Amino acid sequence: MQRRRGYLPREGIHLGFLLSSFESCILSAPMIVLGLACLCVRLVPHAVPSTALARLPSQRSTLIYLGLAVFARVQKACSRAAINNWVSPKPPDLAQEIFVVTGGTTGIGRSCVDLILSRSPKARVAIIDIVQPETSLGEAVRFYKCDLSDREQTELVAKQIKEELGDPTVLINNAGLSRGKYMSEIDWQNITATLGVNLIAPFLLIRAFLPAMIARNHGHIVNIASLSAYAPPAGLADYAASKAGMLAMTESLRLELRHVHKATSVRVSAFVLSFVKTPLFKGETNQPNFLSPLLDVDTVGEEIFGAIEQGASVVRYMPAISGIVASIWAYPRWFQDVILNGTAKLRVDYRGRQHIDEHGRVSG
The missing domain is CATH 3.40.50.720 (NAD(P)-binding Rossmann-like Domain)
Incomplete structure (x- = not known):
């Protein structure tokens, strides 16, 4: 069996791999937590210096990202559950x-x-x-x-x-x-x-x-x-x-x-x-x-x-x-x-x- 080269696909870098990697990153829990942190900072702007605040995404763009990310994660979870008849998969022996x-x-x-x-x-x-x-x-x-x-x-x-x-x-x-x-x-x-x-x-x-x-x-x-x-x-x-x-x-x-x-x-x-x-x-x-x-x-x-x-x-x-x-x-x-x-x-x-x-x- 041919081994992978680290995390890269055997076929080399291709568009499907990049799209999947981007999706996994953008919808990951750490990214959503980071988005929530940015939103919290925006809601209490006096808690951080104005120079740092200026570098953060706007409140509107953060809300849009969080809404889309949560929607995407929910629909993926629902799709996984639906195709498995809403019965949690159990790894076989x-x-x-x-x-x-x-x-x-x-x-x-x-x-x-x-x-x-x-x-x-x-x-x-x-x-x-x-x-x-x-x-x-x-x-x-x-x-x-x-x-x-x-x-x-x-x-x-x-x-x-x-x-x-x-x-x-x-x-x-x-x-x-x-x-x-x-x-x-x-x-x-x-x-x-x-x-x-x-x-x-x-x-x-x-x-x-x-x-x-x-x-x-x-x-x-x-x-x-x-x-x-x-x-x-x-x-x-x-x-x-x-x-x-x-x-x-x-x-x-x-x-x-x-x-x-x-x-x-x-x-x-x-x-x-x-x-x-x-x-x-x-x-x-x-x-x-x-x-x-x-x-x-x-x-x-x-x-x-x-x-x-x-x-x-x-x-x-x-x-x-x-x-x-x-x-x-x-x-x-x-x-x-x-x-x-x-x-x-x-x-x-x-x-x-x-x-x-x-x-x-x-x-x-």
Whole structure:
């Protein structure tokens, strides 16, 4: 795992990092206390020399800052509480959890597995992947080779995991497939494979593991989505559609758990990612790194593991500035096109490394 350089991101300094850092600073408790102190001094001006008073912000600007800062902190706290069903997150005992990670032999999935084992060597982990691991996974990890585009294989592996390890409590739907074909040329085999791995397999695995989570009112489902769900480039229609479906499924599942099953402590998280340095990625984004950095898998893995470790549901956009792009459908049409047309400049090979046979089955 690549280590951070102090507090700086692995990707280098970028706009999302600066905006997040500024927000954290400006909304921090010490800054608000400092604002209150300035306000108190303004209310009793005779208590300080006039020269010092002249250097302080005006009473009006201080009140505006305090009002906005308190409002922002309250709405963030309410958002965190709402997405967790107004039930305080409880950090799980990782040694007692049973993890299932799809696509766990490489990239983001492998980073998550390494983090889990580094924090809790006794945790039980199942990896579902079409690709054999290149290095030893350790005794705590079970590897299940599976073509996730195949319904029968997926359901059989889910049953096998429950029989051998017990009912999983954490499911990370990370496996992804991209074919990079235009609508005018894509065949049904590639469409079926992409939707099977990216969307149908998560449905099947959730269906297999969810009843036990509901019965215990304990568990965490993590779905990996993509910014392409909001801004889909040409040649990525199948992949983008699968990730948009993943986000819709995530929200529907959250409501089902809350209103139908009353399982308010079962967590559901989504991570909406821009470009990540994984086996899926080849080529150049032709985007300034300052605006759109190529994310390191360990940066993403740490965020995912952090949510699991806290026992909290989250919806996280990475890098942070991606959240602005994700609100694209609220913009005027001409401005939407400015953003969408920018995807034509990408020089990324989306074709993927997997082979799809004539029946739509996937091989590594």
